[in-house]
Amino acid sequence: MMKYYSIENSLNETLMGKIPQIKEFIHHCNIETNPNSIDKFIFEKIEIQPILSNIVLYAKAKQNDFINTYGHVGFGFGNLISDKLKLILEDFNCYGFQFFKTYILQNNKKNDNYWQTNIYDFPYQFIDFKNTIVSLKDGITRKVVSEPSNINNLEDFKSLIDTLEFPISISLSNLSFNENMDLDFFTLRFFENGGSNGIVSERLKNELEKNEITGIEFRPIELPLQEWYHSGEREKIYGKSW
Numbered sequence: 001m002m003k004y005y006s007i008e009n010s011l012n013e014t015l016m017g018k019i020p021q022i023k024e025f026i027h028h029c030n031i032e033t034n035p036n037s038i039d040k041f042i043f044e045k046i047e048i049q050p051i052l053s054n055i056v057l058y059a060k061a062k063q064n065d066f067i068n069t070y071g072h073v074g075f076g077f078g079n080l081i082s083d084k085l086k087l088i089l090e091d092f093n094c095y096g097f098q099f100f101k102t103y104i105l106q107n108n109k110k111n112d113n114y115w116q117t118n119i120y121d122f123p124y125q126f127i128d129f130k131n132t133i134v135s136l137k138d139g140i141t142r143k144v145v146s147e148p149s150n151i152n153n154l155e156d157f158k159s160l161i162d163t164l165e166f167p168i169s170i171s172l173s174n175l176s177f178n179e180n181m182d183l184d185f186f187t188l189r190f191f192e193n194g195g196s197n198g199i200v201s202e203r204l205k206n207e208l209e210k211n212e213i214t215g216i217e218f219r220p221i222e223l224p225l226q227e228w229y230h231s232g233e234r235e236k237i238y239g240k241s242w
Helices: 083-089 154-163 202-210 225-230 231-236
Strands: 004-010 024-027 054-057 080-082 097-106 109-119 133-138 145-148 169-173 199-201 215-222
Touching: 054 083, 080 097, 083 109, 083 202, 169 215, 169 225, 199 202, 202 215, 215 225, 225 231
Parallel strands: 054 097
Antiparallel strands: 004 199, 004 215, 024 054, 080 109, 097 109, 133 145, 133 169
């Protein structure tokens, strides 16, 4: 079975130039009220040209291939990637992502070799639910409410989603994929170990490293974030975070 890795932000300030990188966000509409703002499309495929926002980088920040914007106003469900990174992704099996042409600003100069990603779908059909832990958590406290024992397939999982009421949410952990899994780039909502920036296969990871794609690090998805950052595992691969 192929190994998978979560894309994490690089913590190497020498490679990043400056952390954080983003000095300012520029919006071209009222994000809250304009129906064509990209933030209005919540995990759904966009069939129009949405209104995008743009970023201004600090003078010392480097224009990396991956720029983390996820969750900021105007970038609710995506990040910024370079032409170089997008071209590599086009040669691999990607799922649930759209790309919209955009630009970044730095030192009053525009670089239009960037794309904004939009997450619109999740490949739950490739999860082996019998060997994955599906829990119910309080969305505010993050404490486990219960661990459903009857989630054996995709239909059971979808039925569980339909029964949810705030603040209860689903949590997927000890993730296991079925034998049909062949994706290289995707993300999973409800996955306890993160991955909102994207999850990549080992073959795609190797290609990104070979092409020296900047701005990212790769965490094995079986390692929780706390363990990755505080056990020394990250430091063994990427060194100290300065």
